[in-house]
Each structure stands twice: as structure tokens, then as C-alpha cells.
Amino acid sequence: MNQENPARERILRRLAAALKTPTQPPWTHSPADAARPAFAPLTDIRTHFRDECAANRTELIEGRREELVRAFYKLLMDTGLAPGENPGPGAPRIYAQKPAAGVEAIWEELLRPWQGCSDGPDSGPPDDRHATSLTLAEALIARTGSLLISTAQGGRAASVLPPLHIVYARAEQIVAELDDALARLQNHGPTPARSMFSLITGPSRTADIEKMLVLGAHGPKRLVILLDA
Amino acid sequence: MNAARQFEQDARRIAVDVPLHQVLKKNLATYQHAAGLGRERFADWNAARAQAHAVKAEAIAHLDRYLLEFERNLTARGGRVFWAETAAEARDYILALARRRQVRQVVKSKSMVSEEVHLTPALEAAGIATLETDLGEYIVQLRNEPPFHIVTPAMHLRREHVAALFHEKLGLPESVHEPEALVAAARAEMRRRFLAAEMGITGANFLIADAGLVAVTENEGNARLSAALPRIHVVLTGIEKILPRLRDLALFWPLLATAGTGQAVTCYNSLIGGPRQENESDGPEEMHVVLLDNGRGELAADPEQRDILHCIRCGACLNICPIFETVGGHGYGTTYQGPIGAVLTPHLRGPRFAHLAQASSLCGACTSVCPVEIDLHPHLLQLRRDSSRRRPWREQAAFRAFGWLAGDGKRFEKLGRRGRRWLRYAQSLAAPSSRLDPLRPWTRYRAAPELPPESFRDWWRKRKNPAATNDAGAKAAHS
Numbered sequence: 256m257n258q259e260n261p262a263r264e265r266i267l268r269r270l271a272a273a274l275k276t277p278t279q280p281p282w283t284h285s286p287a288d289a290a291r292p293a294f295a296p297l298t299d300i301r302t303h304f305r306d307e308c309a310a311n312r313t314e315l316i317e318g319r320r321e322e323l324v325r326a327f328y329k330l331l332m333d334t335g336l337a338p339g340e341n342p343g344p345g346a347p348r349i350y351a352q353k354p355a356a357g358v359e360a361i362w363e364e365l366l367r368p369w370q371g372c373s374d375g376p377d378s379g380p381p382d383d384r385h386a387t388s389l390t391l392a393e394a395l396i397a398r399t400g401s402l403l404i405s406t407a408q409g410g411r412a413a414s415v416l417p418p419l420h421i422v423y424a425r426a427e428q429i430v431a432e433l434d435d436a437l438a439r440l441q442n443h444g445p446t447p448a449r450s451m452f453s454l455i456t457g458p459s460r461t462a463d464i465e466k467m468l469v470l471g472a473h474g475p476k477r478l479v480i481l482l483d484a
Numbered sequence: 485m486n487a488a489r490q491f492e493q494d495a496r497r498i499a500v501d502v503p504l505h506q507v508l509k510k511n512l513a514t515y516q517h518a519a520g521l522g523r524e525r526f527a528d529w530n531a532a533r534a535q536a537h538a539v540k541a542e543a544i545a546h547l548d549r550y551l552l553e554f555e556r557n558l559t560a561r562g563g564r565v566f567w568a569e570t571a572a573e574a575r576d577y578i579l580a581l582a583r584r585r586q587v588r589q590v591v592k593s594k595s596m597v598s599e600e601v602h603l604t605p606a607l608e609a610a611g612i613a614t615l616e617t618d619l620g621e622y623i624v625q626l627r628n629e630p631p632f633h634i635v636t637p638a639m640h641l642r643r644e645h646v647a648a649l650f651h652e653k654l655g656l657p658e659s660v661h662e663p664e665a666l667v668a669a670a671r672a673e674m675r676r677r678f679l680a681a682e683m684g685i686t687g688a689n690f691l692i693a694d695a696g697l698v699a700v701t702e703n704e705g706n707a708r709l710s711a712a713l714p715r716i717h718v719v720l721t722g723i724e725k726i727l728p729r730l731r732d733l734a735l736f737w738p739l740l741a742t743a744g745t746g747q748a749v750t751c752y753n754s755l756i757g758g759p760r761q762e763n764e765s766d767g768p769e770e771m772h773v774v775l776l777d778n779g780r781g782e783l784a785a786d787p788e789q790r791d792i793l794h795c796i797r798c799g800a801c802l803n804i805c806p807i808f809e810t811v812g813g814h815g816y817g818t819t820y821q822g823p824i825g826a827v828l829t830p831h832l833r834g835p836r837f838a839h840l841a842q843a844s845s846l847c848g849a850c851t852s853v854c855p856v857e858i859d860l861h862p863h864l865l866q867l868r869r870d871s872s873r874r875r876p877w878r879e880q881a882a883f884r885a886f887g888w889l890a891g892d893g894k895r896f897e898k899l900g901r902r903g904r905r906w907l908r909y910a911q912s913l914a915a916p917s918s919r920l921d922p923l924r925p926w927t928r929y930r931a932a933p934e935l936p937p938e939s940f941r942d943w944w945r946k947r948k949n950p951a952a953t954n955d956a957g958a959k960a961a962h963s
């Protein structure tokens with residue numbers, strides 16, 4: 256018996272008693288319906304991913320490494336970041352996750368011009384000075400044009416606080432279905448060890464005023480994927 | 485005033501509020517268009533609904549077991565679970581926690597359960613500044629109103645309303661009407677509060693048993709910020725939100741988004757399973773999940789209506805409901821509006837809300853759109869049946885008598901004949917819908933149908949046997 260929370264036993268006991276009586280399926284339910292597939296299989300995963308990104312306003316930049324490095328440089332210039340050693344104290348900064356195994360080289364290349372104004376998990380959590388963040392992803396999902404990230408990608412706030420979120424990913428990371436991505440989280444057993452995951456599908460948005468779409472409600476206004484083809 | 489009278493009074497007023505209906509019509513039409521397109525993304529929407537029903541039915545059938553599994557897996561990462569039997573227990577737990585940890589500012593993302601337990605007023609009364617951060621919720625909080633709709637809290641407002649509100653409360657220039665500018669102003673204001681708050685409160689859309697994760701669906705990012713920045717994260721939700729397996733989300737995420745807004749999936753779907761772990765760089769020091777019963781256990785004990793617990797709060801049944809469109813979300817006077825509100829509220833708050841079952845045309849539109857196949861309109865009928873048993877004996881006797889008369893062909897024919905005669909007499913007394921018209925309760929709002937010269941039965945008899953311009957036909961002419 257849980258001393259601090261006596262309601263726990265009462266709730267569980269009530270449920271156990273209540274659920275002894277089985278219930279009928281709804282009038283309209285037909286098991287034959289449930290046996291049919293809900294989604295048609297995807298034929299071309301890469302194209303589907305591309306189309307879904309366009310539909311959900313994710314900016315997808317595909318290319319070889321040099322092209323991605325150039326695109327990244329341009330994105331940061333647009334954001335008002337100044338390359339160089341010593342930007343002023345109030346100047347915008349970039350928050351980048353630590354490079355995972357295998358991406359050290361490209362990380363080094365992407366961030367080289369911005370050493371004076373880049374931070375990461377070692378220097379504490381991101382804050383309002385960070386105009387942009389750079390992270391990896393656990394997986395990309397073709398069905399919905401989404402990315403799945405975990406706290407391994409720079410923590411919880413890195414991908415939601417700055418107005419621009421840039422993701423570097425490799426084309427092999429694209430899986431067809433949400434189910435494939437979720438299954439991956441359970442590769443090492445049913446309970447993942449990380450404390451937070453987010454499926455991200457496009458930049459932050461709201462339609463709370465007259466159902467009109469506005470981007471950048473609380474999270475990033477822009478979401479860019481640099482896809483290493 | 486009792487809830488039924490209040491409903492009648494409010495409904496009467498709101499039903500003729502033309503400007504409100506213009507906004508509602510537009511918003512609902514936008515939704516229907518998007519949801520229609522969204523359903524086409526599925527190869528078979530009905531297959532998805534049937535599968536979702538099966539998953540939820542399994543989850544609820546073993547709810548006690550799955551809740552324990554969820555608790556075990558979440559606590560393994562250091563999350564804490566508190567079980568609340570009543571709204572007051574849930575409120576008191578969160579309040580005590582906030583006091584103990586010297587919380588002065590709370591940021592809240594959307595949670596209908598927090599509305600159900602009236603959490604924000606309780607925190608505010610304790611001197612803890614509590615900010616609703618979902619834009620729609622923020623707007624209605626500034627207006628001091630309850631949410632109009634479980635998914636779209638500010639569905640009843642035009643941008644002019646929001647502009648006037650932000651001018652008054654945030655000091656925005658009066659001329660700012662563009663949604664982009666209004667959103668930007670709210671974002672800046674709320675960002676400050678996010679960075680200062682010590683506690684973030686969110687709801688949950690699903691509780692995943694096998695993974696020990698809380699799934700939160702949103703578009704704006706305020707729930708993610710609420711779970712990332714403050715040092716304490718509290719999840720307040722109902723016990724019925726269980727899904728057995730993480731992979732069930734591959735169906736439920738698109739299903740909820742499609743039915744809720746017409747999106748393929750919403751912008752952010754987060755899974756949260758505890759406070760910051762050792763190898764993680766940020767996140768709260770503490771995470772608490774408050775599991776609310778508040779009548780749900782008793783609802784589970786009713787096998788006829790248990791499937792109300794399958795609801796994923798998508799709002800589709802509200803959006804299609806002709807009564808919702810007429811009386812609006814505020815007309816119901818409840819936390820949950822529309823058909824789901826009508827069937828759920830009597831279980832949560834007692835039979836004084838049984839009148840909501842009458843607020844339905846029984847058209848069945850709600851049942852046909854529900855993504856988890858809840859028998860909404862049959863439940864409305866069952867609730868009517870149950871409340872008819874609580875009516876005064878005179879009324880019950882009258883209906884029994886009517887049942888007896890109508891239950892037999894001969895008796896029914898006689899009843900019809902008398903009825904027509906009486907109606908004709910009543911109609912002859914005064915001009916329709918004039919104050920003296922005895923049928924005024926009906927004719928005030930609708931034209932009275934013209935009475936046919938003969939009954940269907942008489943007409944049928946004659947048609948089958950034209951020679952018989954007999955008794956029945958002659959009588960009908962008089963009746």
C-alpha cells in the first residue's frame with residue numbers, strides 16, 4: 256500500500272472490479288474494416304519525403320557535402336551571424352550539438368567560420384541569444400516528411416528555442432513509415448533510455464486566429480534539413 | 485439557476501448571435517475542407533478507425549494493468565506518478581508541490597484536464613502567476629473566458645477581437661490586425677515568461693504503457709518549451725489516455741491530427757519519460773505525472789458506455805454537430821463541449837448535466853466522424869432513457885399511456901384521428917405564432933405543417949380498394 260497516495264489503490268481496485276464485465280463493440284464496428292490496411296505502401300520513399308517536406312514547409316536542401324557547407328554558410332549569414340573570432344556580447348550566436356561518431360569532419364567544416372559565436376551543451380543550455388541551432392536527427396520519415404530527434408541531439412531546448420533550426424542528415428536515415436522510426440526507438444528494449452523525443456514536422460505554427468496559418472508560433476520559424484545525398 | 489435552465493437561456497441567446505455564427509461558419513468550413521483532404525491521405529479511413537477502436541478497446545479493457553506498466557516504466561527514469569481520485573486531489577497535489585518548491589511562475593500548455601479540475605484559478609488564488617501559453621488559450625485567458633472548443637479555444641473570435649485585446653492588454657498599436665504581427669507580439673511576451681517560470685504544466689494525449697512515455701501533440705512548440713525550460717515539469721491527465729504500445733502511435737498520431745485539424749501529423753509530437761537524465765544536457769530536475777480519475781473509473785463500470793473512455797479529444801464530433809454550431813462552445817456550460825461533452829459530462833459531474841443529451845438532433849453525424857468509433861448518438865439515446873426514469877411520475881405515466889396507445893395499429897389510428905381533429909381546432913383559434921396561438925411553443929420558431937385531409941392509412945386503403953369510399957374515408961373527411 257502506497258502511504259502517500261491512498262487513492263492509487265482505490266482507483267486500481269475500482270477499475271479491476273469495473274472491467275470484469277466485458278463490453279460490446281460499437282454498432283458501427285466491423286472487424287473486417289480493421290483487417291484492411293489503413294495506408295497504401297509508399298512506392299518512392301525519397302520523392303515522398305521531398306513532397307511532404309514541401310507541403311509542411313520544411314526547407315529541404317539536398318546536395319553533396321561542399322554544397323551543404325555553402326548553403327549552411329549562407330543561412331547563417333542571412334540570420335545575421337558574423338563570422339570571426341570576437342562578435343560583440345549581444346550578438347546572435349549558434350547552438351550546435353556535439354558531433355556524434357562519424358560526423359566530426361563535417362561538423363568541423365560547417366562550424367569553422369563561426370567558432371567565435373558557437374556554443375553547445377558543454378557551455379550550458381541554449382537561451383534567447385541563440386539565433387539558430389544545428390543538430391542531427393535519429394531518423395527522417397518519408398510518410399509525413401518528419402524528423403525524429405532525441406535529447407542526444409543537443410538536449411530538449413536546442414531544437415525548439417532558436418528561430419531557425421538546421422538539421423544535418425544523411426539520405427540513408429530516411430525510413431518509410433512512422434512505425435519504422437518508432438520501432439527504432441525500441442531497438443534496445445521496449446523502454447527507451449532517453450527522457451524526451453520529438454517528432455518534428457515542419458516549422459512551429461498556429462492557426463488559432465481565424466484558422467489562418469502563421470509560422471513561428473513558439474518554436475522555430477524556419478526548419479532546414481541539409482540532406483547529404 | 486440549474487444547469488438545464490441555464491443551458492436553455494444561453495442557447496436561446498447564442499443561437500441568434502449573427503456575428504458569432506459568421507465566424508463559426510467560416511472556421512468550421514475551413515476545418516471541414518482540411519479534414520476532408522486529410523482523410524484522403526489514408527488508403528482507407530474506415531480501416532484506420534476500426535483499428536483505432538480495437539487498440540483503444542484493448543487498452544481500456546485492461547486499463548488497470550496498463551496504468552501500472554506505465555507507472556513502472558516512467559518511474560524507472562525518475563519520473564513520479566500521483567494518482568488523484570477527484571479534481572480537488574489533483575489540484576491540491578500540484579499546489580502543494582508548487583509551494584514546497586517555491587514556485588512563483590507557472591507556464592501552462594493546453595490541457596483540458598486542467599480546465600476540468602480548475603487548476604489555473606487555484607494556482608492564481610495561491611499567488612502563483614499562471615500563464616496559458618497555447619495561443620488560443622492565451623487569448624481566452626486574457627479575455628477571462630473558458631475555452632470555446634476543446635481543440636480550438638478561440639474559435640469564436642475574429643482577428644479584430646484579438647487585435648483589440650492585445651491593444652488593451654499588451655499595449656500593441658491599435659492598427660495591428662495582421663495574424664503574423666499578433667502572433668509575434670504574443671510570442672515575445674510569452675517567451676519572457678517561459679524563461680522565468682519554475683514550473684511547466686502540460687497535458688497528455690497518450691500515455692504509452694510499454695515505453696513509459698507521455699505523448700504530447702501540439703503545433704506551436706509551447707508544450708516542448710514547458711517540458712524543456714522550467715525546473716519542474718508536471719503532466720496532468722486522465723487515466724483513460726493509455727495506449728498499450730509505443731508503435732500504436734504510428735496510427736494514432738496521424739489519426740488524431742487528421743480528425744483534429746486535417747494535418748498529416750501535427751507539427752510537434754513529443755514523447756516525455758522523466759526528468760533530465762545523467763547523460764543529458766538540459767531538462768527539468770523533476771517530472772510529475774498526475775493521473776486523474778474523477779468519475780472515469782465509474783464510467784468504466786458501465787459496460788454500455790465504457791467506450792466514451794476511448795475518446796482522444798480530437799474535436800471532430802464538435803465540428804460536425806449542428807447543435808454545436810448553433811449554441812457554440814460556451815452554450816454548453818461545460819469543460820467538454822459538443823457530443824462528447826454531452827455524453828461525458830453527466831459521468832464526470834452527475835445527472836444534473838443529463839439535459840445535454842437532449843441537445844442533439846440524433847442525426848448521428850458525430851458517430852460517423854469519430855476516429856475511434858465511439859457510439860456517440862446511441863449513448864445520447866441511452867442517457868435520455870436513463871433520465872426519463874428520473875422524470876416526475878405524471879410525465880412517466882403520460883409517456884407510458886402514449887406508448888400503450890402507439891403500440892397497437894388500431895389504437896394508433898384512433899389516436900391520430902383525434903389528434904388531427906384537435907390540431908385543426910387549435911389552429912382555428914388564432915393566427916399561427918400569434919400570442920393567442922395555443923401551438924405557439926412550436927410555431928414561434930417554425931411553420932406548423934399543414935394537416936393532410938386524410939391519414940396515410942385511409943389513403944392506402946382507398947388506393948388498394950378504390951371502390952371502398954367507405955366509412956374510413958368518410959370519417960377522415962370530418963376528422
Ligand code: SF4
Nearest residue numbers: 795796798799801854
Ligand atoms: S468523441 Fe470521437 S470525435 Fe469526439 S472528440 Fe472524442 S474522439 Fe474525437
